Every structure is written in structure tokens, then in C-alpha cells.
Amino acid sequence: MARLVALLAALALGGAEALAVGRTSRVVHGSRGAARMAVTRAPKAGSAVVNGRTVVLPKFSEECSYTGITLTRYMIEFARANPELAELESILASIQTACKTISTLVRRSSMTGLVGLQGGGGSVNVQGEEQKKLDVITNDVLKNALKFSGKMATLASEEEDAPVALDEDDNYDAYRPKDIVIEEGNKYIAVFDPLDGSSNVDAGIPTGTIFGIFDEGDQTCVVDEGLPLTAAEQECLASTLRPGNALIASGYCLYSSATHFVFTLGAGVQGFTLDESNGEFVLTHPDIMLPPRGKIYSLNEGNRWAWDNALRDYVTAIQKGEGESGVAYTSRYIGSMVGDVHRTLLYGGIFAYAGDKKNVNGKLRLLYEAAPMSFLVEQAGGKAVTGLHRIMDIVPSGVHQRVPVIMGSPDDVAECQKYYTAESAKDPEMKKRCDARMVPKLQKVGA
Ligand code: FBP
Numbered sequence: 001m002a003r004l005v006a007l008l009a010a011l012a013l014g015g016a017e018a019l020a021v022g023r024t025s026r027v028v029h030g031s032r033g034a035a036r037m038a039v040t041r042a043p044k045a046g047s048a049v050v051n052g053r054t055v056v057l058p059k060f061s062e063e064c065s066y067t068g069i070t071l072t073r074y075m076i077e078f079a080r081a082n083p084e085l086a087e088l089e090s091i092l093a094s095i096q097t098a099c100k101t102i103s104t105l106v107r108r109s110s111m112t113g114l115v116g117l118q119g120g121g122g123s124v125n126v127q128g129e130e131q132k133k134l135d136v137i138t139n140d141v142l143k144n145a146l147k148f149s150g151k152m153a154t155l156a157s158e159e160e161d162a163p164v165a166l167d168e169d170d171n172y173d174a175y176r177p178k179d180i181v182i183e184e185g186n187k188y189i190a191v192f193d194p195l196d197g198s199s200n201v202d203a204g205i206p207t208g209t210i211f212g213i214f215d216e217g218d219q220t221c222v223v224d225e226g227l228p229l230t231a232a233e234q235e236c237l238a239s240t241l242r243p244g245n246a247l248i249a250s251g252y253c254l255y256s257s258a259t260h261f262v263f264t265l266g267a268g269v270q271g272f273t274l275d276e277s278n279g280e281f282v283l284t285h286p287d288i289m290l291p292p293r294g295k296i297y298s299l300n301e302g303n304r305w306a307w308d309n310a311l312r313d314y315v316t317a318i319q320k321g322e323g324e325s326g327v328a329y330t331s332r333y334i335g336s337m338v339g340d341v342h343r344t345l346l347y348g349g350i351f352a353y354a355g356d357k358k359n360v361n362g363k364l365r366l367l368y369e370a371a372p373m374s375f376l377v378e379q380a381g382g383k384a385v386t387g388l389h390r391i392m393d394i395v396p397s398g399v400h401q402r403v404p405v406i407m408g409s410p411d412d413v414a415e416c417q418k419y420y421t422a423e424s425a426k427d428p429e430m431k432k433r434c435d436a437r438m439v440p441k442l443q444k445v446g447a
Contacts, residue, residue, distance in 0.1 A: 043270055043286035050248060050266030056081040057267050071096055071261060071272045071281035087151050088249060091188060091213060096281055098145035099209055099253035099261060102138045103274060106201060106255045109134060115202040126161040127400050134201055135159055138194035146190050153187035153216055156240045156399050157194060158368055163240040163399060165232060189214040189240055191368040197336025206256035208338025212372035213249040214242050244371030244392035252338045260342060264379040290382040293411040294348025297329045298340045306356035310419035324415050337364060341373050345380055350412040355404035360433060362404040367396050370405045383413035387420040388434040395440035
């Protein structure tokens with residue numbers, strides 16, 4: 001009775017004090033001794049249909065005021081709400097562990113000698129880029145974490161020439177007495193860029209990890225029988241080269257002033273921040289939605305001379321405040337896709353690495369950069385296009401295929417797209433080039 005009176009008295013005080021009172025001695029001691037209070041920043045509940053599958057969003061009616069809603073707890077609830085997708089819990093657990101490790105490796109790299117080029121230089125990946133020490137190390141960290149989840153069939157990475165097929169590890173048989181047949185879980189495909197923006201890492205500029213998860217599903221592409229690949233390799237390649245609209249999860253981890261983990265499971269976008277004090281990602285940005293329009297454009301203006309007229313005219317118009325909003329936009333460009341997209345998701349506006357006369361397909365890779373980020377942007381209410389077409393609909397023609405990228409606030413991307421539509425109506429070559437990307441082609445390994 002006394003405790004009830006105290007509680008009512010505390011509540012009568014109203015506001016934070018009430019909670020403070022609650023937190024001190026009276027209200028804190030629940031049956032398990034941890035503080036409990038009504039959740040204030042819980043993500044929206046409900047469900048959504050993803051690739052023909054209904055995904056139920058996890059619900060949080062309580063939150064520990066000391067821990068908050070962690071990514072670990074979010075995925076536990078997600079698995080409870082979606083038993084057929086329960087394996088995503090251990091996959092995301094593996095990815096978050098790898099990202100925490102990478103966050104520490106990047107932050108301490110100047111003190112641990114992890115800056116600079118792999119092997120002092122000369123170590124070149126399949127795209128001809130000189131690898132940083134951290135490119136190779138972060139690739140190993142993420143590859144191992146995914147492999148040890150025991151849920152992956154195939155991995156494709158910016159730092160791997162070709163997709164890597166994962167066989168059952170020895171433990172698999174060790175755990176299964178020969179005579180009992182146990183239903184084998186699903187297997188998944190992970191595509192990732194272990195350290196996006198790595199050209200910036202030695203200068204302490206934000207970098208990130210980008211990932212995308214496909215379920216094994218059915219193959220959407222054919223492989224050139226002429227390729228010198230074994231049947232298993234052909235199988236593995238074909239199962240990896242999937243369009244973005246087949247993704248079941250994607251996200252990034254940003255290594256910057258704070259470490260942010262932002263992801264989607266096809267039903268909205270959730271943002272977590274690493275609480276360095278307990279090593280947990282805590283929900284700080286529930287249900288991220290892009291504003292319909294922003295005031296920031298983000299692209300490498302150093303390429304301006306090579307841009308298509310469409311892009312040049314669009315950027316000129318918004319710089320001068322002669323665009324649809326009549327507002328003069330400002331420029332922000334980090335040169336790390338994860339950093340530039342993270343800011344765009346939170347502040348709105350447009351990020352682009354378009355095709356140009358120098359690189360008709362731009363610079364960013366479809367499978368493990370453009371498609372996973374497009375899934376996020378679309379789930380946050382934005383748009384992601386090549387100029388004329390939706391990036392998520394492109395069937396990759398190679399693991400390292402590049403595509404033009406224009407993404408961000410829906411009204412900004414739609415405005416930019418109008419310039420491309422107008423120019424392609426005058427330039428059949430350009431139209432042909434853009435439409436050709438939408439036609440699935442025979443697959444090539446290193447392309
Ligand atoms: P990687 O560092 O993973 O190769 O990524 C490419 C990237 O660094 C993107 O993060 C970024 O958006 C773009 O290249 C920057 O290119 P540029 O220096 O030509 O503007």
C-alpha cells in the first residue's frame with residue numbers, strides 16, 4: 001500500500017521529476033530489479049510485404065531505461081515475430097560483431113600500424129584498385145563472421161575476385177548424430193563492401209561497411225557455359241547475381257564521430273548508435289524517413305566537365321535556386337558513399353555518382369554498393385535511379401559491375417530524372433545505353 005501511495009505521489013509531481021523519483025528508490029525495484037518505463041522511441045509496429053512475403057515488425061512495449069532497445073533485442077523480437085526468417089537474427093548478430101571489430105580497427109589504425117597500402121603497395125584487387133591494409137583485414141573480419149554464422153552459402157565482396165562458395169564446416173557433422181535427420185536451415189547469400197570509402201581511411205574521414213542479404217531463392221540469371229568455371233562455381237555465380245529487388249535485408253555501418261548501424265529488413269529503416277560503454281548498438285533513429293525534398297546536393301563536382309548535359313543543367317538549376325523548389329541548394333561531399341548517403345537519409349537532398357563521358361557506368365558497384373543502398377533509400381521513402389531506371393530492377397551482369405547512381409529525397413530525384421528523360425528523348429544513343437542496363441546479360445566473373 002505504502003509503495004502505491006509513493007508511486008501516486010511521485011506521479012502527482014508530474015514530468016521528469018516523477019520519473020526521477022521513480023528511478024531513485026521506489027519505482028525502480030520491479031520483480032527483476034531493473035528500471036522499467038513506458039517506451040518513448042519504439043519503432044512503428046505492423047507488417048509489410050517483402051518479395052511476396054509478409055514481414056511482421058517487432059513490437060516493444062517495454063524498454064530498459066539503462067540499456068534502451070538494442071540491435072540484439074530488436075533481432076530477437078524480429079525472429080519471434082517472423083519464425084520463417086529467424087535465421088536473420090544470427091546473420092545480423094554476426095554482421096554487427098564484425099562491424100564493432102572494424103570500428104575499433106579503423107579508429108585505432110594510426111596507433112596500430114594499420115594505415116597504408118597492403119604489402120606496402122602493389123596489392124591490387126580485381127578492379128585494379130590498390131588495396132589498403134584495412135581493405136584486406138576488414139574483408140577477412142566480415143567474411144569470417146558471416147562464415148561462422150553457419151547460415152551462408154555464398155559471399156561476394158568488393159575485395160574478392162569472384163563469389164566465394166561456403167561448404168558446411170566440420171562442426172556441422174560433429175553436431176549431428178549420423179542417424180538423426182534434422183531439417184537443414186535455409187542458406188543465404190551475402191554481398192558486401194567491407195570498407196567503403198577506404199581511400200579516405202588514413203585521413204580519419206568517415207568510412208563504412210555496406211551489406212546486402214539474399215535468401216538462396218531461385219536463380220535469376222544464366223551463366224556463360226563458355227566460362228572456365230566448374231558447375232558448382234557456375235551455380236554459385238548465378239545464385240549471387242541477383243537484382244536489388246530480391247534483397248531481404250541490407251544496411252551499412254558508418255565509422256565516424258560515432259558508429260552508426262542503419263538497416264532494413266524490407267519494412268522500414270532503423271538506425272542504431274554504438275554505445276561504447278557497453279558495446280551495444282542502441283536504437284536512436286527509429287523509422288528513418290527521408291524528407292520529400294532537401295536543400296543539399298552531394299556529388300564529385302570534379303567530374304563536372306564529363307557530366308551529361310542532363311546532370312549539368314540540373315545541378316546548375318538547383319545551385320542557382322532555379323529548380324522546382326526555388327531554393328539554392330548547398331553542396332556537401334565526403335567522398336565515402338556511406339557517409340554521404342547517411343547524411344542524405346537524415347537531412348534529405350540528393351546523392352549521386354552518375355555516369356559520365358569518362359565512366360558511362362559511373363564508379364559505384366551495383367551488387368554490394370548501389371543495390372543495398374537503394375533498398376535502404378526506398379524503404380525510407382526515397383528514390384534510387386540510374387538516371388532513367390530504378391536501380392533495384394537491374395539484374396547484375398557481373399559481380400563488380402558498375403552502375404550510375406542518383407538517390408535521395410523522392411522529389412529531388414524525380415526532378416533530376418526529368419532532365420535525363422528530356423535529354424534521352426533528344427539523344428537516342430543515351431536512351432539505348434540506359435535501357436541496355438535493364439536487359440539481363442550472360443554473366444562474366446570479374447566484370
Ligand atoms: P570504395 O572505397 O569502396 O572503392 O568506394 C568507392 C567510393 O569511395 C565511394 O565510397 C565514394 O562515393 C566514391 O568512391 C568516391 O569516388 P570519387 O573519389 O571519384 O569521388
